[in-house]
Amino acid sequence: MRAGIVVFPGTNRERDMAIALQGATGTQAVMLWHRDTVLPALDLVVLPGGFSHGDYLRCGAMAAHSPIMTAVRSFAEAGGHVLGVCNGFQILTEAGLLPGALLRNAGLRFLSHDCHLRVEREGTAFTRGWSAGDVFRAPLAHGDGNYVADRETLERLDGDGLVAFRYSDAAGRVDAGTNPNGSAGNIAGVFSRNLRVLGLMPHPEDLVDPLMGGIDGKPLFDGLVQALAA
Numbered sequence: 001m002r003a004g005i006v007v008f009p010g011t012n013r014e015r016d017m018a019i020a021l022q023g024a025t026g027t028q029a030v031m032l033w034h035r036d037t038v039l040p041a042l043d044l045v046v047l048p049g050g051f052s053h054g055d056y057l058r059c060g061a062m063a064a065h066s067p068i069m070t071a072v073r074s075f076a077e078a079g080g081h082v083l084g085v086c087n088g089f090q091i092l093t094e095a096g097l098l099p100g101a102l103l104r105n106a107g108l109r110f111l112s113h114d115c116h117l118r119v120e121r122e123g124t125a126f127t128r129g130w131s132a133g134d135v136f137r138a139p140l141a142h143g144d145g146n147y148v149a150d151r152e153t154l155e156r157l158d159g160d161g162l163v164a165f166r167y168s169d170a171a172g173r174v175d176a177g178t179n180p181n182g183s184a185g186n187i188a189g190v191f192s193r194n195l196r197v198l199g200l201m202p203h204p205e206d207l208v209d210p211l212m213g214g215i216d217g218k219p220l221f222d223g224l225v226q227a228l229a230a
């Protein structure tokens, strides 16, 4: 699986992502710069976390207009797989590649702690390493993770099975008490209509080795390799 990681000014999670991808694929991901206009031949494009353009204007708003996003949009429209984590998720919503938006956390504080995610949709390239209802741990670190969308969109996401993950407790219970940031319906990650673009706020790439404190995030990367390995 050939993966490319897009670096914007202010991105800071690209190396975590590269390590997680290398652990799963055995090969190095290609680092891409936001001013690039052409993508090499890739199976997966990753927009990692960070503070692109210092989070000015809105998180991801300026990055969504970077030259490389035209190529990323064409890649996605041609059926390519795109993963956006945290700031990457914000960029994908700002670019219109995923529905909804990420607002300030309900408590207006930057949050940095582990959370639990319940897998809502199995069998996609991103979630084939889990079964629906599985719960895994993932660190979160964001100021703007409050997922919102209009009621129609939320109903469509639910109805079409496009919610990827919900914030839960360790037992998979989902309610206001397990919602860290005010996200509608506890949504932590969503898919595009064709299930080939995924955005999520927490960071599975930061739990892929026992030395990191656990391997809860590994199924994402191992599943992608199984799905996309040429």
Ligand SMILES: NC(=O)CC[C@H](N)C(=O)O
Pocket (backbone or CB within 6 Å): 048, 049, 050, 051, 052, 055, 059, 085, 086, 087, 088, 141, 142, 143, 144, 145
């Ligand atoms: N870790 C991240 O990618 C953070 C995203 C963004 N800067 C926020 O605070 O919401």
